[in-house]
Amino acid sequence: MFCYQCEQAAKGEGCTKIGVCGKQPEVADLQDLTAYVLRGLSLVALEGRKTGNVISEADQYTVALLFSTLTNVNFDPEYFVNAIRQIVRYRDELRAMIENTGRDLQLPEGPATFEPAADSAGLIRQAQGKGLKNYPTNDPDIASLMHTVLFGLKGVAAYTDHAQILGVKDEEHYKNFHEALAAGWDGKERGLQEWVGLALKVGELNLKAMELLDKANTGAYGNPVPTQVPLGHRKNKAILISGHDLRDLHMLLEQTKGKGIDIYTHGEMLPTHGYPELKKFDHFYGNWGTAWQNQQKEFPTFPGAILMTTNCLQRAQQSYEHNLFTTGLVGWPSVTHIEADSTGYKDFSPVINRALELPGFTEDEDRGHVMVGFGHDAVLGVADKIIDAVKSGAIKHFFLVGGCDGAKPGRNYYTEFVEKAPKDTVILTLACGKYRFYDKDLGTIGGLPRLIDIGQCNDSYSAIQIAVALSKAFNVGVNELPLSMILSWYEQKAVAILLTLLALGIKNIRLGPSLPAFITPNVLNFLVQNYDIKPISTPDQDLEAILGKKAA
Incomplete structure (x- = not known):
């Protein structure tokens, strides 16, 4: 077992005996094998598209299964044993369809030719050489980017699966997903810059996935309202x-x-x-x-x-x-x-x-309330008020403070940051990171709440739409807006969202509570130089650096 896909990886390096999440070694190994075998299905699916052979159920199964390997999803070893066999069945069915067209399918030895053992113990043994330390490269920076691509794809898979459950799918999106998942095992040599480009491509894929999910959710249940x-x-x-x-x-x-x-x-x-x-x-x-x-x-x-x-x-x-x-x-x-x-x-x-x-609640209890429902439709519906407040100086700055929450020490930073943010600033938030401050009364500015809950982590799409709309209204680039992103991460959906922001060219992101263990110093240096991404420090120091003055 070796897993370092989440922020709470043991010692900040990786879990090797049991997952901090509770994942047992055999489950971790089977999840690695699941991802490996899915790469084989993707390789064959890409060849299938060249001959017009597509199994839609296999496309959907690919994203669902990769999602199941994301942190804190599925801990059942038998689930993955059965899943691996189903992946191979889809792969071989698709291969037969291609070969029936007269095409001689020649694919590299590896995930496309893998044959599963007859029993669970055998599968677990096969999984031993298919983990993160067994990638086809000796370059630690390329390995870092290959892992980043995989972890980002797990986040993309989550949002794609939520959308397809509601019937919203996109053929080109599945094709692009297969291409990214097959990379590294498709026989093509890629240098460092090509892997950087592929990581950004995963960010673009995630933007599409969040767009599909936004369409699915709002199409089925309407646009959220405050x-x-x-x-x-x-x-x-x-x-x-x-x-x-x-x-x-x-x-x-x-x-x-x-x-x-x-x-x-x-x-x-x-x-x-x-x-x-x-x-x-x-x-x-x-x-x-x-x-x-x-x-x-x-x-x-x-x-x-x-x-x-x-x-x-x-x-x-x-x-x-x-x-x-x-x-x-x-x-x-x-x-x-x-x-x-x-x-x-x-x-x-x-x-x-x-x-x-069960007894249920035996009495009433009033513990106050919180406001939700500020998706892009609701916020852009009052865009004129927001623009006027910025132009008048009533709103000096926007902070997007959100992302994943977690148990590791250091996350009180986000509570303190919001508490210390000047009263002429607005806090946009999303995902479970908001639970650090979601019930705080921050007051209003010009009738608008200072704390605006945009929604779930996938509603980063709404945040992006809001930022783009404001940039157009003020005729400036997104990076020129009085907007700063203070993000917390825990698992792979946050990785996908970060890649999306980078793919959109958004800079000056502050990330915490610690940086990903799978990012090597050279890759981090690239992100710092090209995107000015930086780790959080203290609320006071970061507020002063952003606003040019000390926090109140």
């Missing part, structure tokens, strides 16, 4: 839903109508309260708990059933394991999993029945 979300609870039975998937939430809301159960969001599901088609359900009540890394402290006290829909799962404690359910790609061996049928429908009866068995 919405107050209670942080307390009311007397009733309860289900807590965490993760990111809006379709799962919608199905759960439909199936719990009239059953005397309130639905609460957790973690990255908080922004879903702003979607009009989800707001229609009067039992869609509020948000309970905070960010993903606190679930082992918070879930034992939730008096209902809990449903995890995507990544951000931690090992369930015995005190609540029997109340926890997983669905979609997320999974833990001992936790009940809800499967979808052939149409994508899921029967959440086990979750509902467990919620009815």
Whole structure:
């Protein structure tokens, strides 16, 4: 086992005995083998496109399976054993289709020719030589960029999968995804600059994936609108839903109508309260708990059933394991999993029945509220007010403070940064990093809230659209706007988003709480020289450097 794809890699170097996330060595190895075998499927899929042979299910399976190897998604070794065999079946079926056209398919020895062992133990042995330390290069900087490309693709896969679940797909996007995943195993020699270019290409891919997902979410559930979300609870039975998937939430809301159960969001599901088609359900009540890394402290006290829909799962404690359910790609061996049928429908009866068995909340509690629903449609709807406030000097600067939250020390920086930001500045935020300050009352400027929650991590697309619109309004480049990005990262979706920002030429990004272990000094130096990317320091020092004056 060697894994350093997340910010909490052991000793800042990599996990070698067991994942900090709870991932067992055999699961880590099987995930490496999954990625390796997926490269073989991508190689054949690219050849298939040359002869007009495409298996759409294989394209979708590729992104879903790569997503399942992202941090805190699936911890079940048997899941990956079965997945590897399915990948090979798709690969061989596609190969046969190509060869039936009379084409002699010649591919390099490796993932395209891999034959899986007959049993799980054999697969685990085969996985030993397929990890991050076994890449086809002796250059540490190229290896660093190859790993960056893979980790970025895992983030792209997550957003692409969310979109395809809602029926939004793009053939060219799948082709480009296969090309990036096959790179390094396709027999083509690439130098350092070519790998830099490919990493930026992954950023472009991620922008497309977020565009597809934005279209999917808003097409199905409407454009988010500013919405107050209670942080307390009311007397009733309860289900807590965490993760990111809006379709799962919608199905759960439909199936719990009239059953005397309130639905609460957790973690990255908080922004879903702003979607009009989800707001229609009067039992869609509020948000309970905070960010993903606190679930082992918070879930034992939730008096209902809990449903995890995507990544951000931690090992369930015995005190609540029997109340926890997983669905979609997320999974833990001992936790009940809800499967979808052939149409994508899921029967959440086990979750509902467990919620009815449990006591639920026995009294009301008012803990205030937070505002969500400031997607690009809502913010651009008041763009004239924002522009006027900037021109009048009422708003001096915008800070995008967001990203992943995590348990590692150093993340209080983001709380302090927001608290110390001058009152003539606006804080844009997104993803679970906002839980460091989401419930703080920062007041208003000209009737606009100083704290604007744009949404989930994929709603970085909204942030980009807002920045582009403002740059056009002021007739300046995005880098000339009074806008600074203060980002926190934890897993691979954050890597994909960072690559997107770099691909768009956005500079002066501050990143923390620590820099990725997979970035070598030479690659970091390239990022500093070309994009002025820098690690966070202290809130006071960074505010002074950005604003040219000391924080209040």
